[in-house]
Amino acid sequence: QVQLVESGGGLVQPGGSLRLSCAASGIIFSIYHMGWYRQAPGKQRELVAVITSSGRTNYANSVKGRLTISRDNGKDTVYLQMNSLKPEDTAVYYCHANYGTNEYWGQGTQVTVSS
Numbered sequence: 791q792v793q794l795v796e797s798g799g800g801l802v803q804p805g806g807s808l809r810l811s812c813a814a815s816g817i818i819f820s821i822y823h824m825g826w827y828r829q830a831p832g833k834q835r836e837l838v839a840v841i842t843s844s845g846r847t848n849y850a851n852s853v854k855g856r857l858t859i860s861r862d863n864g865k866d867t868v869y870l871q872m873n874s875l876k877p878e879d880t881a882v883y884y885c886h887a888n889y890g891t892n893e894y895w896g897q898g899t900q901v902t903v904s905s
Contacts, residue, residue: 791815791816792814792815792816792817792887792894793813793814793815793816794812794813794814794885794886794887794894794895794896794897795812795813795814795815795896795897796810796811796812796883796884796885796896796897796898796899797810797811797812797813797899798810798811798899799883799899799900799901800900800901800902801902801904802875802901802902802903803903803904803905804875804876804877804903804904804905805874805875806875806903807871807872807873807874807875808872808875808901809869809870809871809872810826810869810870810872810883810885810899810901811867811868811869812824812826812867812868812869812870812885812896813865813866813867814866814867814868814885814887815866817887817889817892817894819863819866819887820843820863821843821889822843822887822888822889823840823841823842823843823887823888823889824840824841824859824861824868824885824886824887824888825837825838825839825840825841825859825885825886825887825888826838826839826840826859826868826870826883826884826885826886827883827884827886828879828881828882828883828884828901829881829882829884829898830878830880830881830882833881835884836850837850838850838853838857838859838870838883839853839857839858839859839870840859841859841860841861841868843889845861847859852878853879856872856873856874856875857870857871857872857873858870858871858873859871868885870883872901875901875903876903877903877904878903879901879903880901880902880903880904881900881901882898882899882900882901883898883899883900883901884896884897884898
């Protein structure tokens with residue numbers, strides 16, 4: 791059974807930082823492309839960042855320079871370091887795993903940026 795379990799969300803003030811983690815099980819983690827998506831209330835889910843199995847990264851323009859995706863294949867975990875957070879970063883953040891036609895989603899973790 792495949793599981794993607796996110797953690798690390800919470801309430802943070804503007805300008806603050808959070809680190810999200812996504813622990814995977816039931817997949818050969820190292821061969822999967824991993825990503826973070828987010829969905830704000832009333833909006834569609836959008837891509838935040840991806841990291842390929844080879845470690846290449848790509849980011850949404852709105853988060854470049856502030857958010858960093860990384861992975862630890864030894865721990866089957868992908869991270870999202872979030873710095874200089876803004877109120878518009880408020881959303882539920884989802885972990886995503888993709889390999890060919892196989893894809894899986896986590897349950898999501900809430901990030902709220904507010905003073």
